[in-house]
Amino acid sequence: MIRIRTLRSFAAIAVLGLVPLVTSCSNKATEEQMKTLHDLDRQRDQLKTDLQHAQDNLRDAQGKLANADRDLADCQSDTRAAQAGLAMWPNVWPDSADWRLAPPPPPVDSTMMKKKHHKTGGNAQ
Numbered sequence: 167m168i169r170i171r172t173l174r175s176f177a178a179i180a181v182l183g184l185v186p187l188v189t190s191c192s193n194k195a196t197e198e199q200m201k202t203l204h205d206l207d208r209q210r211d212q213l214k215t216d217l218q219h220a221q222d223n224l225r226d227a228q229g230k231l232a233n234a235d236r237d238l239a240d241c242q243s244d245t246r247a248a249q250a251g252l253a254m255w256p257n258v259w260p261d262s263a264d265w266r267l268a269p270p271p272p273p274v275d276s277t278m279m280k281k282k283h284h285k286t287g288g289n290a291q
Contacts, residue, residue: 195203
């Protein structure tokens with residue numbers, strides 16, 4: 167018990183001894199310190215602005231890079247398709263025989279039609 171009381175007494179004396187030291191300190195900054203603080207604040211604000219601009223530029227560059235990557239992928243896909251088509255030339259479309267139109271019939275000779283017409287016309291009289 168005595169130890170606890172002694173410890174409490176020592177703590178109280180220490181607190182009372184430190185109170186004058188804490189209250190006697192001035193927390194006011196000098197004019198030079200205030201000028202330095204203002205300069206540092208201005209530098210911090212400028213650095214924040216620079217950082218924001220750099221981040222915006224980075225986002226723009228990343229967007230342009232993504233567009234270029236998409237264009238490159240499309241171009242590579244088109245190139246592969248063209249190379250595959252050239253490898254199969256002239257049968258580029260394997261089912262082309264199914265949809266090819268039949269050639270038109272040969273034209274009828276007009277002299278043959280006239281001769282047939284005259285023959286049928288003469289029999290009818």
